[in-house]
Amino acid sequence: RYLAQYLGIPADEMTYERLRAPENRERLRGVTLVTATDGNHGRGIAWAAKLFGIFAHVFMPKGGSPERLANIRGLGAEASFTTYNYDDTVRYASQMAQEKGWVLVQDTAFDGYTERPQWIMQGYSTLAHEAMEQYAEMPTHIFLQAGVGSLPGAITGYFAAHYGAERPVITIVEPNRADCIYRTAAANDGESHIVTGEIGSIMAGLSCGEPNPLAWEILRDYADHFVSVPEWVAAKGMRILGNPLDDDLRVVSGESGAVTTGLVAELMQNASLDYLRDAIGLTKDSRILCISTEGDTDRTNYRRVVWDGLYPSF
Incomplete structure (x- = not known):
């Protein structure tokens, strides 16, 4: 434009x-x-x-x-x-x-x-449109990774605009080390809560300390859950996507792209997270949409995680 x-x-x-x-x-x-x-x-x-x-x-x-x-x-x-x-x-x-x-x-x-951040968010929303063109049934749950929040804000806005109260349950996921949106949601005081200093997360694409105010307005009103996760959750997602079961397709996904898959796996497998799984409403019949936003853009680190077991989940 x-x-x-x-x-x-x-x-x-x-x-x-x-x-x-x-x-x-x-x-x-x-x-x-x-x-x-x-x-x-x-x-x-x-x-x-x-x-x-x-x-x-x-x-x-x-x-x-x-x-x-x-x-x-x-x-x-x-x-x-x-x-x-x-x-x-x-x-x-x-x-x-x-x-x-x-x-x-x-x-x-x-x-x-x-203005330009709005344009970029509008571009991100095409991911939701393209996903829905491929879905026979609407997903029941969407897990979206957040840095400044522009991508999840755009996707959440798309589903809120098109499906209103019938939209899927939307969960926003951030690294513990850069969870500015989680902190802002948890405080619920009308202020942005930022993360300062060196962040150092392997989820480099999510290592942002200040929310995009345009995105936050959407997430505040339409996202359902906010979750802050440790590094190993992203690593687990990378390994799961890179080593599929049965006829599932292999997905080469980097740290920032795989964190939502890692969280879904933990929610379904880890009994200590039953409270969160139940709050989100996940069951064996749920239809879940995650969006991988990067491949192995840092191949050295990808291999350290997937081959060498960096950040084990056990």
């Missing part, structure tokens, strides 16, 4: 072919995108920039994966680690955009910056 605005073309008249037309690619050379990322989002921005012949700067928080950084650079973007955590890296990217006239493309909102 931004590129359509930049070119002066109404969004409903913009097509992929039109964006790729030589005369428009030449005009777009004046655009430079900037974003903060722990991996996937920045890689997507770098891919789009390469596709349309524009420039991109991607900043990653300290302690990030060198392989994810290399993947972004491999698409032609300028990418580097900062000395900050994710949330401060977002602020740094915003500062660079203001100082250098770059275009910030971030999936979390803050004062004066709400």
